Amino acid sequence: MQLPTNVVNFDWGVMIMHENFVGLKEEKRDAIINAALQEFAAKGYDLASTNEIVRAAGISKGALFHYFSSKRELFFFLCDYVYEVVRREFYEQIGHCQGDLLTRYGRAARLKGNVYLRYPPLFGFVKRLAQEKSAEIAGELAKKLSHLTEAGYSHLLGNLDESLFRQDVPAGKIRDLIVWALENYGYRSMDLIQNQALEEIDMEALNADFDDYLAVLRKCFYKQ
Amino acid sequence: MQLPTNVVNFDWGVMIMHENFVGLKEEKRDAIINAALQEFAAKGYDLASTNEIVRAAGISKGALFHYFSSKRELFFFLCDYVYEVVRREFYEQIGHCQGDLLTRYGRAARLKGNVYLRYPPLFGFVKRLAQEKSAEIAGELAKKLSHLTEAGYSHLLGNLDESLFRQDVPAGKIRDLIVWALENYGYRSMDLIQNQALEEIDMEALNADFDDYLAVLRKCFYKQ
DNA sequence: TTGGAAATTGACCACATTGGTCGGTTTGTG
DNA sequence: CACAAACCGACCAATGTGGTCAATTTCCAA
Numbered sequence: 282m283q284l285p286t287n288v289v290n291f292d293w294g295v296m297i298m299h300e301n302f303v304g305l306k307e308e309k310r311d312a313i314i315n316a317a318l319q320e321f322a323a324k325g326y327d328l329a330s331t332n333e334i335v336r337a338a339g340i341s342k343g344a345l346f347h348y349f350s351s352k353r354e355l356f357f358f359l360c361d362y363v364y365e366v367v368r369r370e371f372y373e374q375i376g377h378c379q380g381d382l383l384t385r386y387g388r389a390a391r392l393k394g395n396v397y398l399r400y401p402p403l404f405g406f407v408k409r410l411a412q413e414k415s416a417e418i419a420g421e422l423a424k425k426l427s428h429l430t431e432a433g434y435s436h437l438l439g440n441l442d443e444s445l446f447r448q449d450v451p452a453g454k455i456r457d458l459i460v461w462a463l464e465n466y467g468y469r470s471m472d473l474i475q476n477q478a479l480e481e482i483d484m485e486a487l488n489a490d491f492d493d494y495l496a497v498l499r500k501c502f503y504k505q
Numbered sequence: 506m507q508l509p510t511n512v513v514n515f516d517w518g519v520m521i522m523h524e525n526f527v528g529l530k531e532e533k534r535d536a537i538i539n540a541a542l543q544e545f546a547a548k549g550y551d552l553a554s555t556n557e558i559v560r561a562a563g564i565s566k567g568a569l570f571h572y573f574s575s576k577r578e579l580f581f582f583l584c585d586y587v588y589e590v591v592r593r594e595f596y597e598q599i600g601h602c603q604g605d606l607l608t609r610y611g612r613a614a615r616l617k618g619n620v621y622l623r624y625p626p627l628f629g630f631v632k633r634l635a636q637e638k639s640a641e642i643a644g645e646l647a648k649k650l651s652h653l654t655e656a657g658y659s660h661l662l663g664n665l666d667e668s669l670f671r672q673d674v675p676a677g678k679i680r681d682l683i684v685w686a687l688e689n690y691g692y693r694s695m696d697l698i699q700n701q702a703l704e705e706i707d708m709e710a711l712n713a714d715f716d717d718y719l720a721v722l723r724k725c726f727y728k729q
Numbered sequence: 730t731t732g733g734a735a736a737t738t739g740a741c742c743a744c745a746t747t748g749g750t751c752g753g754t755t756t757g758t759g
Numbered sequence: 760c761a762c763a764a765a766c767c768g769a770c771c772a773a774t775g776t777g778g779t780c781a782a783t784t785t786c787c788a789a
Contacts, residue, residue, distance in 0.1 A: 301765080328552050331748060341767040342749080352748060450721045458721065461689035462682045469685075497678045501671070501725045525736085555777060565738045570778060 299358055302348035313338040313345070315402055317359055322405035326356055326415040353418060360410070360425045363403060367429070370396055372436035381442045382456060383495050383503070386463055389437070390491050393467070394484045401479075404471060445503050455502045466494060523582055526572035537562040537569070539626055541583055546629035550580055550639040577642065584634070584649045587627060591653070594620055596660035605666045606680060607719050607727075610687055613661070614715050617691070618708045625703075628695060669727050679726045690718060 302310065316338035320329045331352050335345050349355040371392050375385050396403060410426060438460075443452040470491075474482050526534065540562035544553045555576050559569050573579040595616050599609050620627060634650060662684075667676040694715075698706050 304765095324548075324552065328548065330746075332746075343751080343768070344766055346749060347764095347766070350749095447725070450724055454718060454721045455725075458686045458718065461693075462686040465685035465689045494678060494682065497674045497682065500674055501679075554775080556775075566778080567739070567780080568737055571736070574778095576777065 298354075299348060302358075305348075309340070311399065313340065313348070314359065314362065315400060317355060318363075318400065318406040319402040321356060321359065322402050322409045325409060326413055326418055329356075331355075356418065357421065357425065359406065360422070360429075363407060364425070364429055364432070366396060366400065366403065367407070368432055372432050375436050379440065379442075381445045381503075382438075382459055383499050385437060386459075387492065387495055390467075390488060394488065397471075397474075398479055398482075398484075401475065404467075408468075447502060447504050459498055459502060462498070463494075466491070522578075523572060526582075529572075533564075535623065537564065537572070538583070538586065539624060541579060542587075542624065542630040543626040545580060545583065546626050546633045549633060550637055550642055553580075555579075580642065581645065581649070583630065584646070584653075587631060588649070588653055588656070590620060590624065590627065591631070592656055596656050599660050603664070603666075605669045605727075606662075606683055607723050609661060610683075611716065611719055614712060618712065621695075621698075622703055622706075622708075625699065628691075632692075671726060671728050683722055683726060686722070687718075690715065 302313075305313075313334075316334045319337065320334045324330070329352075331345060332342070334355075335342050338345075345355070349358060371389070374392055375389050393404070407429070410422070410429070413422060413426075415422075438456070441456070443456065446452045446455050470487060474487070526537075529537075537558075540558045543561065544558045548554070553576075555569060556566070558579075559566050562569075569579070573582060595613070598616055599613050617628070631653070634646070634653070637646060637650075639646075662680070665680070667680070670676045670679050694711060698711070
C-alpha cells in the first residue's frame with residue numbers, strides 16, 4: 282500500500298512559533314511528530330519521556346529542545362497540529378456529505394485510513410487526550426479539548442438526517458448503539474493493524490469488511 | 506446504595522503464599538487490593554509505583570513488602586485474585602443462564618454492578634491487562650491472560666443460542682455488533698460513575714437504562 | 730502485668746530517569 | 760573560506776524507583 286500523496290499538505294500559517302521546526306524536511310518532521318504522538322498516547326503527559334521521544338525519532342535531545350522550548354510546548358503543538366489534521370482531512374469532508382449516519386461513517390472510514398497511514402499514532406493520541414488527567418496541563422488542555430470534541434460531534438453527529446431510522450424505537454438510542462459499535466470496531470481495527478508494516482496493510486480489504494458491518498446496521502436499524 | 510453482603514466471600518485456599526496478607530482484616534485487604542488495582546490499571550506494570558499504592562492504601566512501604574515479596578508478586582496475586590472473583594461471581598452465574606446473548610448480558614450487568622461496588626478499579630485492571638506490554642512479566646502474564654479470556658469467551662459467548670437472531674443477516678456479525686456496542690456502553694458507564702461516591706450511585710437506574718438499550722437491540726437484531 | 734512474637738513503620742539505600750542546558754561540532758551556503 | 764544555523768550528547772540537579780531494615784507499636788497468652 283502506497284502512502285497517500287494528497288493528505289495533510291499542511292498550512293503552517295495557523296501555527297505560531299516553532300520556527301525551527303517548520304523548516305525541517307517533511308520526513309524528519311513526521312518522524313518527530315509520530316514519535317511524540319506515540320509516546321504521549323502510550324503514557325500520558327506526565328509519564329511521557331522526552332528521552333524516549335528523541336530516541337524513537339532518531340534525533341538528539343538538544344535538537345528537540347531546539348524545536349520546542351519545553352515538553353509542554355511540544356505537547357500543545359501536537360494538540361494544535363492534530364486538530365488541524367483532523368479538521369481539514371476528516372471532519373470538513375465528512376461535513377460535506379450531509380447524509381445519514383452510516384453514510385458518513387462509510388466516508389469517514391476511508392479518510393481515517395489515509396490519516397492513519399501517515400500518522401499511525403494520531404488516533405491513539407486523540408483517544409488518550411480525552412482521558413488525560415495531568416494537573417500540569419489541565420487548564421489549557423480543557424480549552425483545546427473542547428475545540429476537538431465540539432468539532433467532532435458537530436461534524437459526525439450534527440445536522441443528522443435521522444428520518445431513515447426505523448421508527449419503532451427511539452432514534453437517539455439507535456444513534457448511540459451505532460456510534461458505540463463502530464467506535465469499538467475502529468479501536469479493534471487499530472489494534473489489529475498496529476503490528477503490521479504500513480506496506481502490508483490491505484486497506485481495501487479493511488474498508489470492505491467495514492462496509493459489510495455498515496450494511497448489517499443499515500438493514501437492522503434503518504427503514505426497509 | 507448499600508454494599509452487597511454476599512459478594513466475593515473468598516476461598517483463599519486456592520491462593521498459595523501471601524500468608525501475611527490473607528490474615529488481614531477485610532477492610533484493609535480491600536483497601537490494598539483496590540489501591541493496587543487502580544495503580545496498575547492507570548499506569549500499567551512498569552510505570553505503576555509501589556509508593557503510590559501504599560499512599561493510596563494508607564499503609565507503610567514496609568507493610569506492603571511484608572505481605573508481598575515484590576511488586577511482581579503483588580501483580581500476579583492481583584491477576585489470580587481478579588480471575589477468581591470474576592469466575593465465581595460473574596462467569597459461573599452467567600453460564601447457568603444458558604440463554605441467548607442479550608439475556609446473558611442483562612444478567613451480567615447486574616453481577617457486574619455488584620463486583621464494581623466492592624472493587625471499583627477491577628474492570629479497569631482487566632481491560633488494561635489485555636494491553637499490557639511490559640517485557641518483565643510478558644511470559645507469565647500470557648498464561649494467566651489466556652485463562653481469563655478463555656473463561657470470558659466461553660461463558661459469555663460459548664454455547665450460544667443464535668436461533669433467535671434474525672435470519673437475513675449473518676449471525677456472527679450480529680453477535681459482533683452487539684458485543685461491541687455493549688462493551689462500549691460498559692466503558693462509558695464506568696467513566697460516568699467513577700467520579701461518584703459509591704453511596705450516590707443509583708444502580709437500579711443504571712440497570713434500567715441498560716435494559717432499554719437491550720430492548721432496542723432485541724427488537725432490531727432478533728426475530729420479531 | 731509482662732514478655733516475646735508478630736505487625737507495622739518510615740528513613741534510607743543505590744540506582745535509574747526526569748526535563749532541560751550548553752559548549753562544542755557539523756553542515757549548508759554565500 | 761567564513762559565518763551562522765542546525766545539531767549533538769555529556770551533563771545537571773531534582774525526583775522517583777523497588778526494596779531493606781532497625782526500631783517501634785500492637786497483640787495476646789501466661
